[in-house]
Amino acid sequence: MGVEEIFANDARREGQSAIVEQGRFGDVFTAAYVALQKLSPKLPLSDASDPCAVGTNILSPDGTHMKIRSTLTYSAPARVFHWLTALLLLVQFALAVVMPDVTRDTKPDGLIAWHLGVGMSIVLLVIIRLFWRSTHSVPPELPTLPKPLRVLAALTHWCLYALLLVVPIMGWANASSRAWDVMLLGAVPMPALSPAGSPIGHALGDWHGNLAWVLLALIGMHVAAALYHHFVLRDQTLRRML
Template identity: 55%
Template sequence: MQSLDTNSPRYVPGYDGVAKLLHWLVVLLIAAQFVIGWTMPDIHKGTVPDGLIAWHLGVGAALVAVVVLRIVWRVTHRPAPAPVSPFFSAVSHITHGLLYLALVIVPVLGWANASSRGWTVKLFGVLPYPALSPVGSSVGHAMGDIHGILAWVLLVLIGLHVAGALFHRLVLKDGVLQRMLP
């Protein structure tokens, strides 16, 4: 890979190593969640959280923790702004805001649904998260349906994010994609 000349007008300062690590860890966890979610059995009344369902809960718990860390890091460690037009800056801010929102809401809705089924969500299978809804809650059960729908919205937002990164790399050739690459 060709190194970027930091004196070049095309040079765009990148994110720090922690931000990159958290970004790519979220990517990995989301990819795992979609694979597990698509292959796990349907959840019905009386379903036991074992096998792929247990994996989905565990990866979801890890995702919640990493997303919280990522948000805290992002708020406390602002990267240098990318040198893009006001239009692309606005589109980027809106897309990133919606991505962060979906990365919080989708797992929390799944967590609330698990709570309503009496399932304990645990980080690394050890640290239990508090229940977000009472066992048997119809609202908690409904949150499971919303969780599934918003997961598709999250997938669309991820597609837009990837398309934007590729647009910067292949069309604008402005170095913006390189900001998040290792």
């Protein structure tokens, strides 16, 4: 089986399409590599075993040059959603730490108003992101990852999405129970999620605060896993989101 076929099979197995461009000694790199390969036959002939290689040169045993452009990376919109969410969360946690304690007499202005505004933008962004994700395919987990780690990664991702919705909605309900006006993007008035003075809305404020720290712990795990992939396993997991 030729390298092209092996690669096409890899891609098919992953449910992805792969674009393979072929040419003979297409560039200086390839010619130099072929010369080196003759001197040192131990040099790998093909990167076809790495289905996430992006723009990788592949050499088949007869010296044919192939350049692959893999679709196994996140698309531009997926990357924008991801990094925008990360940025808003960074701002939101910083605001949560520096804003004054919320008491019975607190007015929703200053840093607290910013916390409500950024939080509502996160809700909007997560809803758009989930809608987009349900209508577009995402690249599969790397097949080189052991199954338990793949399951753990998927579980973490879905818990992150769930908390990214549940945490701000609880904060919104708490704000409503304080009879605060909640606006979307500073312009669109949002409905109250609980009646003013409601004990449930009040209790949801505590849940909001506590679950937000659980969310932060999960984000910490998520970041640690990405760095582990990049620096220890040295695979493409982080790079395909950059």
